[in-house]
Amino acid sequence: MEADRNQQVQGDPILEVRDLRASVGDRAILRGVDLIVRRGEVHAVMGRNGSGKSTLSHVLMGHPAYRVDGGEVRFLGRDLLQMDVTERARAGLFLGFQQPVAVPGVTVTHFLRSVLRSRGRDLPAREFRGILRKAFDELGIADEFAGRSLNDGFSGGERKRLEVLQLRLLRPVLALMDETDSGLDIDALKVVSEGINASIRDGVSVVLVTHYQRILQYVHPHLVHVFLDGRVARSGGPELARVLEERGYDWIDAPQA
Amino acid sequence: MESSGAGSLVGDYQYGFHDEERSVFQTRRGLDADVVRQISALKNEPAWMLEFRLKALGLFQGRPMPRWGNTEVLDAIDFDRIIYYVRAMEGQGRTWEEVPEGIKRTFDRLGIPEAERKFLAGVTAQYDSEAVYHSIQAELEQQGVIFLDMDSGLRLHGDLVRQYFGTVIPPNDNKFAALNSAVWSGGSFVYVPPGVQVRVPLQAYFRINTRDMGQFERTLIIADEGSSVHYIEGCTAPIWSSDSLHSAVVELVARKGARIRYTTIQNWSKNVLNLVTKRAVAHEDATVEWVDGNLGSRLTMKYPAIHLVGPRAHGEVLSIAFAGAGQHQDAGAKVIHAAPDTTSSITSKSISKDGGRASYRGLVKVYPGARGARVNVRCDALLLDEDSRSDTWPTMEIGEARAAVGHEATVSKVSEEQLYYLRSRGLTEAEATLMIVNGFIEPFVKELPMEYAVELNRLIALEMEGAVG
Numbered sequence: 001m002e003a004d005r006n007q008q009v010q011g012d013p014i015l016e017v018r019d020l021r022a023s024v025g026d027r028a029i030l031r032g033v034d035l036i037v038r039r040g041e042v043h044a045v046m047g048r049n050g051s052g053k054s055t056l057s058h059v060l061m062g063h064p065a066y067r068v069d070g071g072e073v074r075f076l077g078r079d080l081l082q083m084d085v086t087e088r089a090r091a092g093l094f095l096g097f098q099q100p101v102a103v104p105g106v107t108v109t110h111f112l113r114s115v116l117r118s119r120g121r122d123l124p125a126r127e128f129r130g131i132l133r134k135a136f137d138e139l140g141i142a143d144e145f146a147g148r149s150l151n152d153g154f155s156g157g158e159r160k161r162l163e164v165l166q167l168r169l170l171r172p173v174l175a176l177m178d179e180t181d182s183g184l185d186i187d188a189l190k191v192v193s194e195g196i197n198a199s200i201r202d203g204v205s206v207v208l209v210t211h212y213q214r215i216l217q218y219v220h221p222h223l224v225h226v227f228l229d230g231r232v233a234r235s236g237g238p239e240l241a242r243v244l245e246e247r248g249y250d251w252i253d254a255p256q257a
Numbered sequence: 258m259e260s261s262g263a264g265s266l267v268g269d270y271q272y273g274f275h276d277e278e279r280s281v282f283q284t285r286r287g288l289d290a291d292v293v294r295q296i297s298a299l300k301n302e303p304a305w306m307l308e309f310r311l312k313a314l315g316l317f318q319g320r321p322m323p324r325w326g327n328t329e330v331l332d333a334i335d336f337d338r339i340i341y342y343v344r345a346m347e348g349q350g351r352t353w354e355e356v357p358e359g360i361k362r363t364f365d366r367l368g369i370p371e372a373e374r375k376f377l378a379g380v381t382a383q384y385d386s387e388a389v390y391h392s393i394q395a396e397l398e399q400q401g402v403i404f405l406d407m408d409s410g411l412r413l414h415g416d417l418v419r420q421y422f423g424t425v426i427p428p429n430d431n432k433f434a435a436l437n438s439a440v441w442s443g444g445s446f447v448y449v450p451p452g453v454q455v456r457v458p459l460q461a462y463f464r465i466n467t468r469d470m471g472q473f474e475r476t477l478i479i480a481d482e483g484s485s486v487h488y489i490e491g492c493t494a495p496i497w498s499s500d501s502l503h504s505a506v507v508e509l510v511a512r513k514g515a516r517i518r519y520t521t522i523q524n525w526s527k528n529v530l531n532l533v534t535k536r537a538v539a540h541e542d543a544t545v546e547w548v549d550g551n552l553g554s555r556l557t558m559k560y561p562a563i564h565l566v567g568p569r570a571h572g573e574v575l576s577i578a579f580a581g582a583g584q585h586q587d588a589g590a591k592v593i594h595a596a597p598d599t600t601s602s603i604t605s606k607s608i609s610k611d612g613g614r615a616s617y618r619g620l621v622k623v624y625p626g627a628r629g630a631r632v633n634v635r636c637d638a639l640l641l642d643e644d645s646r647s648d649t650w651p652t653m654e655i656g657e658a659r660a661a662v663g664h665e666a667t668v669s670k671v672s673e674e675q676l677y678y679l680r681s682r683g684l685t686e687a688e689a690t691l692m693i694v695n696g697f698i699e700p701f702v703k704e705l706p707m708e709y710a711v712e713l714n715r716l717i718a719l720e721m722e723g724a725v726g
């Protein structure tokens with residue numbers, strides 16, 4: 001299981017992003033993103049604040065606020081940009097939000113149960129409770145959260161744990177994890193990383209957006225990309241993350257040829 | 258007149274036998290002193306009640322229509338076309354077995370879940386204008402609790418009724434209270450003796466099924482010192498082609514240290530005008546709670562009120578309104594603080610969809626001398642589309658400097674971010690919207706008994722699908 005992750009996995013491409021351009025209003029944010037993720041791969045995406053990492057995640061998930069101006073995205077061979085948000089999710093795409101949204105009055109349990117049911121996994125109440133308890137335990141979430149409103153009044157770290165819990169329950173094909181490691185204490189970082197790794201062992205491919213080298217000590221990426229001004233400016237192996245940690249982004253000023 | 262009995266009056270009544278309407282007789286269309294006399298005579302009422310009715314009739318006739326709410330709809334009411342009294346069957350059933358099959362079928366059609374029927378042991382079910390089924394649990398009887406339809410209450414406990422009837426809501430309170438006072442029929446009479454805690458909620462079902470028929474229930478609940486009771490009123494109605502007027506009066510008296518909760522789920526068909534006056538008086542250390550859900554009707558105008566007249570009395574009004582296509586829910590609350598250290602909270606939630614209109618109309622009044630009074634008002638409106646509408650008219654009259662008053666109001670649309678988040682988990686847009694709406698009304702739903710909560714969620718889901726006519 002702990003095979004050398006530094007090596008690229010030679011699976012089929014599941015996500016193919018080509019020259020993706022997107023904007024909000026008249027402001028271009030993505031300016032030609034290219035990215036290919038193969039089955040079983042783990043990618044890290046790093047880059048300055050405001051460079052467009054979250055925008056890329058949202059455009060891939062289908063956020064209605066962003067307009068796609070050009071380019072192509074294929075997910076499992078299908079034209080992702082033609083699918084609505086629900087279809088993308090059901091096709092196996094997952095987004096762990098940088099800022100998970102609160103839905104007052106909807107309990108975590110009701111939410112999770114409804115989501116599974118809607119996706120054709122209508123588990124008997126007893127079995128569902130069992131699975132939920134186990135997942136809560138795995139992610140160090142206290143039982144009382146089952147009855148709390150979704151993300152409502154949750155701390156940053158609590159929200160992130162719940163994002164990973166959803167990743168675990170939903171078993172997507174590809175997970176875009178947007179700064180799941182930000183704002184976590186040391187123990188939480190470990191628990192959350194273990195959750196992501198468990199999903200990777202289950203065969204989930206992961207794109208991990210992060211600012212920090214630290215999570216990459218737990219979750220080992222095959223490839224690291226540097227995002228700059230709305231595109232991938234440089235890609236490399238795991239060592240690239242260490243270089244970035246030491247030298248910052250200044251030395252990368254132009255996209256690769 | 259009073260001793261003439263029903264037989265000699267038959268000439269004045271039309272017999273109406275529809276397939277589904279088992280009306281035995283009804284008054285002619287329109288309203289005058291003769292019709293009022295007929296109603297009173299038919300019920301063999303004491304003279305004071307006839308007098309009360311006639312006086313109220315004069316007040317009704319003398320009063321102009323309210324100039325607020327929905328004046329267009331109000332002005333279009335043709336009082337001459339309404340039948341003010343319909344008698345469905347004679348006598349009263351005390352056990353479920355004695356209830357006629359036709360009426361049981363009606364309950365079937367209303368979809369009252371099986372689980373709920375066990376509660377029918379303590380139910381007043383209203384068929385047309387009169388209670389047809391009534392049963393009091395042995396436990397209630399042992400405790401000395403009176404739970405009757407209002408007509409029987411008047412017959413069997415005349416002195417008690419006379420002491421309180423019309424004292425909380427006098428006939429001259431408003432035009433529709435006057436109308437109800439003149440022609441009332443049915444409703445419930447509840448008396449809870451001092452110190453008695455009624456464990457099982459007392460439930461009543463109402464329905465309208467006669468074309469153009471008015472329903473004028475009259476409910477009076479008295480919780481004596483230190484007692485407590487929860488009364489639940491739920492209504493559904495089949496749809497008829499012409500407007501149907503429902504104008505109830507509900508009076509609550511919570512004496513020292515008593516506690517009353519009154520829960521309503523109103524789901525009248527979309528042609529009903531529901532113009533209701535509800536008011537409670539809370540004495541020293543008493544608590545009154547109105548839990549009021551409005552889903553149906555074409556127009557509802559209802560503002561449950563609580564008069565906090567004794568020190569430390571507490572009042573709560575928790576309401577939701579759902580206004581779909583062609584509906585106007587004009588609901589709200591009134592709380593009057595007339596004694597020191599009284600506290601109240603008003604929580605109002607409304608949802609408007611497909612051009613529906615929801616209004617909150619509220620009054621908070623703190624009299625000079627109500628030192629230490631505390632009031633909290635919160636109104637949240639959710640608009641599901643561009644065509645729908647929500648208005649808020651809160652009125653505050655604070656005459657006491659040593660009172661704390663909080664008010665918060667929000668109007669929002671279903672949030673794009675919430676929808677997107679939920680859909681990113683695989684929910685459809687409709688599922689996600691319903692989830693957000695259910696979350697929005699959750700503070701209300703969680704106050705309902707389980708069966709009602711389930712029923713309400715089902716109704717909301719149907720409304721959201723647009724499956725309800």
Ligand SMILES: Nc1ncnc2c1ncn2[C@@H]1O[C@H](COP(=O)(O)OP(=O)(O)OP(=O)(O)O)[C@@H](O)[C@H]1O
Binds near residue numbers: 029050
């Ligand atoms: N919905 C939006 N409306 C307006 N501007 C937006 C919107 N979404 C993103 N932007 C802008 O686009 C740019 C890229 O934002 P994005 O959130 O994608 O950056 P990021 O790389 O994820 O940054 P961070 O590391 O801080 O999370 C920013 O300047 C941001 O202000």
Ligand SMILES: [Mg+2]
Binds near residue numbers: 054178
């Ligand atoms: Mg970001």
